[in-house]
Amino acid sequence: MAGESDIWDGDEWEGHVLHLLQAEHGAHNVQKVPAKHLGDCGLDFICLHEQLVYQCYAVQEPIDVAVRADKQKSKITIDIKKFCDPNGGAAAILKGQKIKRWILAVPLHDSKAVVEHAAKKAAEVRAKKLPYVDGDFQIIIQDRETFDADTWNHRMLLRKRIRPIVPEPTDEDVAAVSDGDQSLADNLRAKMVKRVSDSGELEDVVDDLLRVFVQSENAKDTLRSMAPDAYENVVRLISERLRRLRLGSRRLVGDPLDAEIDSLKTAILAAVPNLDPGTADTIALGAVSDWLMRCPLKLD
Structure with missing residues (x-):
């Protein structure tokens, strides 16, 4: 079961990951891909200097390991289909690039079944020989343990922001x-x-x-x-x-x-x-x- 610190709203998790990536790669090396206008294209953030793309996903906790794994596998399947669409947004955005890693960033990753599913879908992507996909393309899953511990702890501290409601003096x-x-x-x-x-x-x-x-x-x-x-x-x-x-x-x-x-x-x-x-x-x-x-x- 997920602990309290692993319970996230989807938008909150996406914002959290953005700050973690900016700390890891540098703010100027992370491109956000908004989904509000013209829809999601299977990726949330691009780190072009590393040839990485990230997709964020936080399931509605608490749930058990098997259900979480099924939801994460489904997320990979749906978003990789968008990522591979030759007429979709990803193809247009990544034109001229060679993406090596599509990374699913989740609060909690605790099932090898998701790794196996990711490997299967990655092989399918490589077989398509898309012009914006590197020959060594992989799909991997990252959670809190993947990110720098100091950066993670700092962001978690800020997540618990103390916001007093202060009355205006009369x-x-x-x-x-x-x-x-x-x-x-x-x-x-x-x-x-x-x-x-x-x-x-x-x-x-x-x-x-x-x-x-x-x-x-x-x-x-x-x-x-x-x-x-x-x-x-x-x-x-x-x-x-x-x-x-x-x-x-x-x-x-x-x-x-x-x-x-x-x-x-x-x-x-x-x-x-x-x-x-x-x-x-x-x-x-x-x-x-x-x-x-x-x-x-x-x-x-």
């Missing part, structure tokens, strides 16, 4: 922060006036920074409920960065805020790779706003 939420400690807003004005000279615009910027700070706190609260370990990693990282800033009374130059936000977002995603990038951006924005309010960051 005007009352922002006012509560500002009214609770007026020095916070005053610190923001004192530091941002060097970047924004217009008084009306300055107040809008201060309000935006307070708002993103509140939203960042909301994001961290949601993250703490969803993924406590990820929350602890993020909070620890921010605390360590703030400690360095305070000890150094760090002066930021150039385009300081953008650089600091980008740097912190990158560090957060490195610590928690499966955190939604938008959430990481929100937390980084809020953290830098907090630092502007509370620590001796100086803007030149």
Whole structure:
């Protein structure tokens, strides 16, 4: 039986394989063949520099080994027929090429019967002597064990993306922060006036920074409920960065805020790779706003 990690929606599996192939062959060496317009032609991806074509297939799990094998054999039969059609899309796309391998990429391959069927169909393809098929043409089956383990594990981590639903801060939420400690807003004005000279615009910027700070706190609260370990990693990282800033009374130059936000977002995603990038951006924005309010960051 397939485990939980082997249960895939067909579109999700195809997208997963695309990223694995891009990691293995290079993004510029993998051509996707969309099926939405004019239909499927028996292949999903082409790696021409390797003379490989891939077809993705994920059965509806859970099922037993024999049923999975029958479905995979049927998939090979149907799609190889399309691949061999001299008037079909594959023939037109692969004109001038010599494809050596047609690869069925599946989440789980656990039956030698599928290998035997693939060998039989490959012999039939070679016998057709198609102009775009190499004399050494083979049909093979690949599953998770075939791909680089580090790349697979990284993609599986991203598959378990942490996406907190973060409520937008209300005007009352922002006012509560500002009214609770007026020095916070005053610190923001004192530091941002060097970047924004217009008084009306300055107040809008201060309000935006307070708002993103509140939203960042909301994001961290949601993250703490969803993924406590990820929350602890993020909070620890921010605390360590703030400690360095305070000890150094760090002066930021150039385009300081953008650089600091980008740097912190990158560090957060490195610590928690499966955190939604938008959430990481929100937390980084809020953290830098907090630092502007509370620590001796100086803007030149």
